[in-house]
Amino acid sequence: xxxxxxxxxxxxxxxxxxxxxxxxxxxxxxxxxxxxxxxxxxxxxxxxxxxxxxxxxxxxxxxxxxxxxxxxxxxxxxxxxxxxxxxxxxxxxxxxxxxxxxxxxxxxxxxxxxxxxxxxxxxxxxxxxxxxxxxxxxxxxxxxxxxxxxxxxxxxxxxxxxxxxxxxxxxxxxxxxxxxxxxxxxxxxxxxxxxxxxxxxxxxxxxxxxxxxxxxxxxxxxxxxxxxxxxxxxxxxxxxxxxxxxxxxxxxxxxxxxxxxxxxxxxxxxxxxxxxxxxxxxxxxxxxxxxxxxxxxxxxxxxxxxxxxxxxxxxxxxxxxxx
Amino acid sequence: xxxxxxxxxxxxxxxxxxxxxxxxxxxxxxxxxxxxxxxxxxxxxxxxxxxxxxxxxxxxxxxxxxxxxxxxxxxxxxxxxxxxxxxxxxxxxxxxxxxxxxxxxxxxxxxxxxxxxxxxxxxxxxxxxxxxxxxxxxxxxxxxxxxxxxxxxxxxxxxxxxxxxxxxxxxxxxxxxxxxxxxxxxxxxxxxxxxxxxxxxxxxxxxxxxxxxxxxxxxxxxxxxxxxxxxxxxxxxxxxxxxxxxxxxxxxxxxxxxxxxxxxxxxxxxxxxxxxxxxxxxxxxxxxxxxxx
Numbered sequence: 192x193x194x195x196x197x198x199x200x201x202x203x204x205x206x207x208x209x210x211x212x213x214x215x216x217x218x219x220x221x222x223x224x225x226x227x228x229x230x231x232x233x234x235x236x237x238x239x240x241x242x243x244x245x246x247x248x249x250x251x252x253x254x255x256x257x258x259x260x261x262x263x264x265x266x267x268x269x270x271x272x273x274x275x276x277x278x279x280x281x282x283x284x285x286x287x288x289x290x291x292x293x294x295x296x297x298x299x300x301x302x303x304x305x306x307x308x309x310x311x312x313x314x315x316x317x318x319x320x321x322x323x324x325x326x327x328x329x330x331x332x333x334x335x336x337x338x339x340x341x342x343x344x345x346x347x348x349x350x351x352x353x354x355x356x357x358x359x360x361x362x363x364x365x366x367x368x369x370x371x372x373x374x375x376x377x378x379x380x381x382x383x384x385x386x387x388x389x390x391x392x393x394x395x396x397x398x399x400x401x402x403x404x405x406x407x408x409x410x411x412x413x414x415x416x417x418x419x420x421x422x423x424x425x426x427x428x429x430x431x432x433x434x435x436x437x438x439x440x441x442x443x444x445x446x447x448x449x450x451x452x453x454x455x456x457x458x459x460x461x462x463x464x465x466x467x468x469x470x471x472x473x474x475x476x477x478x479x480x481x482x483x484x485x486x487x488x489x490x491x492x493x494x495x496x497x498x499x500x501x502x503x504x505x506x507x508x509x510x511x512x513x514x
Numbered sequence: 515x516x517x518x519x520x521x522x523x524x525x526x527x528x529x530x531x532x533x534x535x536x537x538x539x540x541x542x543x544x545x546x547x548x549x550x551x552x553x554x555x556x557x558x559x560x561x562x563x564x565x566x567x568x569x570x571x572x573x574x575x576x577x578x579x580x581x582x583x584x585x586x587x588x589x590x591x592x593x594x595x596x597x598x599x600x601x602x603x604x605x606x607x608x609x610x611x612x613x614x615x616x617x618x619x620x621x622x623x624x625x626x627x628x629x630x631x632x633x634x635x636x637x638x639x640x641x642x643x644x645x646x647x648x649x650x651x652x653x654x655x656x657x658x659x660x661x662x663x664x665x666x667x668x669x670x671x672x673x674x675x676x677x678x679x680x681x682x683x684x685x686x687x688x689x690x691x692x693x694x695x696x697x698x699x700x701x702x703x704x705x706x707x708x709x710x711x712x713x714x715x716x717x718x719x720x721x722x723x724x725x726x727x728x729x730x731x732x733x734x735x736x737x738x739x740x741x742x743x744x745x746x747x748x749x750x751x752x753x754x755x756x757x758x759x760x761x762x763x764x765x766x767x768x769x770x771x772x773x774x775x776x777x778x779x780x781x782x783x784x785x786x787x788x789x790x791x792x793x794x795x796x797x798x799x800x801x802x803x804x805x806x807x
Binding site (some may be wrong): 247294295298303304306307308311312314315318319321322435438445477478480481483484485486487488491492495 | 553601604605608610611612613614615616618619620621622623624625626627629630741744748777779780782783786787789790793794795
């Protein structure tokens, strides 16, 4: 019964979102909503590795960067259509994540060491991209402007196509998260998160599970990177791969509830517009950053389980126990 | 690019001077890590604020950086002490990741508050001896860097004596080794936590003060030092302050040689790659001690 109510809420919610562009074509509203979807999507991708498998990463910006650069460079240099570039980028990011994660997980690196490792990897990649001729150094990659086309993933007349594409991506990742969460694989991940030694003792292949989770999470993040490249039509290392991007990726999850599915969605709907309103009102990135910082501190101190996690703890779990 | 012996020596000296500063910052970070088991992301930002303090004391009141040194030390010791009590203490029982995220939030707030207050334009303290260079044959020694190095070494030495020869220092080391046992032995662990946070922050603040005469002061200057300190404390075995000291010196030398041989754009990429290899192959660092979590 409870599940049905939840499903109705989701359907109602997304139907409303589908209607929004019909009611308004305000650049401002659509842009903000696109960013809300974008960060919710990214945070859900991060959540698969951090929330389900318990491996906190502070380097997801690296996967975002790989997705964005692969798509952009393949299009600019070889003319490969962005949709194919998106897939190549996702595959590359997954491979990259495997390359990084295999030695890391193999040698039992956990906790703060994993955080530092992912942070270092993203930072190295950003510096290499800043130095490499292929990636355009600090100038980044700029797209040649073409007329609106779905195939070329470029729209200039209005934001509606971007809006629907990102919304569909978001719904897809919600489905993927739901499927993973309710599969045996998902249960294995949760077991690893809660107690890795115990999980190993009941013959869960923890290394394999964590690697798969890292690869899925990275590939999905790279897809958002491809979207970002097509959306801004200009990418540079600092706006795609800096530590602050990694923080933006994890904030919605922390706010809404790491490890839940609705959490990152709720978190992004609360945080992203707030940050954007300040950015637009004051025209400065600085206040946006201060808000991120304050939000991070408040969340960590007051609602460690996030909104959804807290709600589940207080209202939903006790009923299950009573039953 | 060929190395003549004199170029080699000059680079080595420049590397060691830079490394001395990294050492001091890293000792501060590893002191905090040793007792609290927490990597303080705001360490570099606090150092940056100290640089601004030095700048304003010099620009507004004409106080020489070497004279404002004790002010930096005292003030930032108190700031670190208070930060630990206010921000970290309430969540001390939470997972380390939560505490790290707390300091990450602090970093964002400090850095951007500074941009708001004083803009991102780089500033510099210019003292009478700013461009003083001693020359011995082929060797060039930059006086401000030399002075900074000497003070950093002296402070590290004093800190070492404090940690090994006084009761308070022993209490800090005992807590770092085993906080539960330290508690049983009657050590006020909470006080030690705040104390080491204060001391660690003061180390970073002094380092900031020292380099303000030859390093451009901007809101992002702490990032580089934080990164290098991260690497140094892992290289030197986390929590081992002597290890961090040596690792800091090594990193300074590696950075200067990388900048000379490859490119100054990659100066921090090579230490980062060393860091990554180290994390993967020998996460307990070169100097033994604490094992992985």
